[in-house]
Amino acid sequence: MHQTNKRIAELFDRWYNNKSTAAEKAELIRLLKTASAEKDLYPLLEEAWNKETTTTAYGTGREDALIQQILTRYPAVREPAPVSRMRYLRRWWAAAAVLVLLGTGLYFWQQQGTHPAPVSSSPPLSHDILPGTTGAILTLANGEQVVLDSLQDGVVAAQHGTQTILANGQLSYNQLSPTADTVSYNTLSTPKGRQFRVMLPDSTIVWLNASSSLTYPTVFTGQERKVSVSGEAYFEVAKNRKMPFRVHLPASVKIEVLGTHFNVNAYADEASVKTTLLEGRVRVITDNAQAVMLPGQQAQVSRTSPAHSPAQINIIAADTEQIMAWKNGLFNFENAGLEEVMRQLARWYDIEVVYENGIPDIHFAGEMNRNISLTGLLKILEKTGVHFRIENGRRLVVLH
Known part of the structure; x- marks a missing residue:
């Protein structure tokens, strides 16, 4: 290694590990200006x-x-x-x-x-705002709302034979009886500055990004598992071939899956509703079209289609690393x-x-x-x- 290159590497290592002196920092700056x-x-x-x-x-x-x-x-x-x-x-x-x-x-x-x-140096901003954190609002079937932000772990609600449990920042459901006499629907909402995770009654896990909501039953019955989403959410769907999982999105978009990992972005201020597949297969359906996706693909459905023009499904290659960044912090x-x-x-x-x-x-x-x-x-x-x-x-x- 050239002597100058070796010295740069030594000085950089000391700076990176917070061990460099003021003189060493100055030397590093001087060498890098000509490197x-x-x-x-x-x-x-x-x-x-x-x-x-x-x-x-x-x-x-x-x-x-x-x-x-x-x-x-x-x-x-x-x-x-x-x-x-x-x-x-x-x-x-x-x-x-x-x-x-x-x-x-x-x-x-x-x-x-x-x-x-x-x-160039920027003038200091006079007021600071902290980043978002874990938190959500759970709306029960009777309209009661439970703020989950600072709630202690434990049972937060009991609805028609089903317990709603909070533990380690995740909501989950425990069915006390093998059959439910009434199907209750809950809505989990994340305000701005909040995100949350829920395990649905079928063991499907859903992560909600900020300013999003998920509506779902407290127990899945019948021939399908149906939920509704606004905003952004990432799904890891539990496999059950006898009961397909269906996600209803704005702009009359529906997603059908058997067991897979995917992300949906359906914010009202975005130009299109996007579904990105990471694992498995999903079918994206609109009133006029449908398309089967493969891992690494994204389906886009425009919110601004011309009047009387059917919404088209546009399939593109997706940067899954970028799309999943929010879920990965x-x-x-x-x-x-x-x-x-x-x-x-x-x-x-x-x-x-x-x-x-x-x-x-x-x-x-x-x-x-x-x-x-x-x-x-x-x-x-x-x-x-x-x-x-x-x-x-x-x-x-x-x-x-």
Whole structure:
């Protein structure tokens, strides 16, 4: 190894492990300013990325490590980059961002070249908002509502021979009698800033993203298992060939499965209802069409079809890593526009987003942990040149 390369690696390792002195940091900055990104930086950043992404817990003092999974902007391109290229960029851009944000004075490169991009300081945001957390509202068959956010584990309701049980952040159902005299329906709703998990009476597990709802019976009877969803949910359906599982979505979309893993995104402020299959097979049905999906595919049904025009089912290849990021505790902003990013933040941080001078045409890359505060996240986004102001408590104004 070249002597300079070896010294960069040594200094970087000491900095990464919080052992470097001020003089060593200054030396690292000086060497990196003349280093080759391809030969010197990429291997170090890739190694740092791999270390951080294998860490599942971020305890006290490791908040900065979250920045390791943070995005930074790359200018929008007219033609999408190949998937392998995009994923590679995500990995080292996210790792590079930590060098900027830890205040070491290091810099990063734009996607198209190797020229250093200056990082300007942003005015401090006067008010911080914490990220979302586990919580939901359970609406029972009689209309009674139970707030699950701070409820202790145990039986939370008894309905027509069925117990509703809360344990370790998951709701489940225990049927006390082999037959139910009355089928009761419950609705589990997650407000903005909340997410939750429920095990249905057939052992199907459903994760609800923020601002979503799931309506289901407390016991499945008859020849089908039918539930309704709004917002976003991830299903791991228990197999039962004698009783197909059917999900009813907005825009007259239905999903039929026997046993599979899939994600649905049916937020009212999204342009289409999306179903993404991870395992097994599902059939997506509208009033005028149907399609069978394979793993790795996404079915899209537009909410804005022209009048008197039947809604079509569009099947595309899906980036399942990006789609499942929310369930895995991450934001994934790969090639996402600012408006799309703001919709996600509005749900997770329970904020209102307004644009002072229109919506800037900015796209992002990378992923980050969803446990970061809103102020911390906005400081990252401001590296793109767009700025923000928080006013009236939970109103986020996008400046440009």
